[in-house]
Amino acid sequence: MVQINFAKKEVNCKLVYYGPGLSGKTTNLEIIYQKAPEKSKGKMTSVATEGDRTLFFDFLPLDIGKVGGMNTKFQLYTVPGQVYYNSTRKLVLQGVDGLIFVADSQKDKMDENIESLQNLAENLKEQGIEITEIPLIIQFNKRDLPNIFSIEEMNAKLNKLNVPTTQAVAFKGEGVFPTLKLAAATVLERLNKKYTPKTSGASAPSIPKVVADINGAKLSFSDFEKFCLNHYRLSGKKEPSGGVKLSKPEKEKYLSLFVNNYMVKLASKEQDISVEQHELSAHIEKIVAKFGSKEKFIQYLKDRKLTENDYKDEAVTRILASKLLAGIIPDHKEKTVPTEKQLQAFYEKNKGKFKGTYDQEKRKIRAHILKMNNQKIMEQMYQSLRNEAEIKTFL
Ligand SMILES: Nc1nc2c(ncn2[C@@H]2O[C@H](COP(=O)(O)OP(=O)(O)OP(=O)(O)O)[C@@H](O)[C@H]2O)c(=O)[nH]1
Numbered sequence: 001m002v003q004i005n006f007a008k009k010e011v012n013c014k015l016v017y018y019g020p021g022l023s024g025k026t027t028n029l030e031i032i033y034q035k036a037p038e039k040s041k042g043k044m045t046s047v048a049t050e051g052d053r054t055l056f057f058d059f060l061p062l063d064i065g066k067v068g069g070m071n072t073k074f075q076l077y078t079v080p081g082q083v084y085y086n087s088t089r090k091l092v093l094q095g096v097d098g099l100i101f102v103a104d105s106q107k108d109k110m111d112e113n114i115e116s117l118q119n120l121a122e123n124l125k126e127q128g129i130e131i132t133e134i135p136l137i138i139q140f141n142k143r144d145l146p147n148i149f150s151i152e153e154m155n156a157k158l159n160k161l162n163v164p165t166t167q168a169v170a171f172k173g174e175g176v177f178p179t180l181k182l183a184a185a186t187v188l189e190r191l192n193k194k195y196t197p198k199t200s201g202a203s204a205p206s207i208p209k210v211v212a213d214i215n216g217a218k219l220s221f222s223d224f225e226k227f228c229l230n231h232y233r234l235s236g237k238k239e240p241s242g243g244v245k246l247s248k249p250e251k252e253k254y255l256s257l258f259v260n261n262y263m264v265k266l267a268s269k270e271q272d273i274s275v276e277q278h279e280l281s282a283h284i285e286k287i288v289a290k291f292g293s294k295e296k297f298i299q300y301l302k303d304r305k306l307t308e309n310d311y312k313d314e315a316v317t318r319i320l321a322s323k324l325l326a327g328i329i330p331d332h333k334e335k336t337v338p339t340e341k342q343l344q345a346f347y348e349k350n351k352g353k354f355k356g357t358y359d360q361e362k363r364k365i366r367a368h369i370l371k372m373n374n375q376k377i378m379e380q381m382y383q384s385l386r387n388e389a390e391i392k393t394f395l
């Protein structure tokens, strides 16, 4: 995720080189590393390689100097292109700000290009990102080889999204920097749009309103407002015709949730915890079961002006949270199971409210206490995550 530090006037973006095996991703990075001026580049790290195949990723930090008054840094990554390293690709993709798809121009590699681009779209979607929404360019590489498609053919077959393209002979260094420049420009242009109020026509980066600062990372007010609206709608409350107006305590509650969710994502990233597609599907199936059918679930969301993706983002966070919980409070299961004593005490205390005998009401009480205990334990986990961070909020 792009990090903007206004105090230090610093922008930090993550660019990922994606594409099928042997298309030339690592080569692009090697050329940049060889040719970039000494003072602007960090160390290039290749994590796990076998011959010239990338097994994990390559990484190169690059300082491109001042852009719009901000010191701008890029973290360049490559993914392993080989089909079976998909979980590694998903990890490398986390928090991506912009993508360079390195395509192999050879005719017999077109199927692999298409499959890899498809795979990119799927992996982004799991993170709640539409491929059409993220800065993406395509580099047509290996233009030196004999059996290649023309640029028109490459565009027709591979560039259905109609994104900007470049041509390259990466191993000779041709086209490598123009590609990087185009990608950088595309990402920075997007940033400008995101952080410039719509009323002002100027394109200079302006300071967004910040609702929270976590370890120096600024969470924007507009993201928070969107979060509130989504959660209000997800909670099933009826939306007033004049739009949702939250009271101060409600806003505070949502902000606490917002920060918790951020902490969960941050901790998951640090611990390399991610959500697999099948886990997400299983989670959603459980919800769908409660609604009776997928159609009913979708209709429920639709009625609340929500999409499946709005729900998925929440689902991913919940799955991540439960995975983190296992690490932070290993005995959480024992802690949440209601004891007989707890059940009885609850019945005695609320006797007036129950119609049935203890035995008749026991099941309901157990479910209720389990829910409360779960909430308590999650609260403990959030607290322990928060304890490790420096958090400021501005409501
Ligand atoms: N002919 C030709 N060969 C190239 C070009 N660019 C890269 N290569 C060669 O293609 C081979 C694979 O390049 P890499 O950069 O390692 O490919 P990769 O995309 O990182 O591959 P994975 O790590 O397996 O995903 C190397 O032998 C490169 O020298 C090019 O433009 N033309």
Ligand SMILES: [Mg+2]
Pocket: 025, 026, 027, 052, 053, 054, 078, 079, 080, 081
């Ligand atoms: Mg590689």
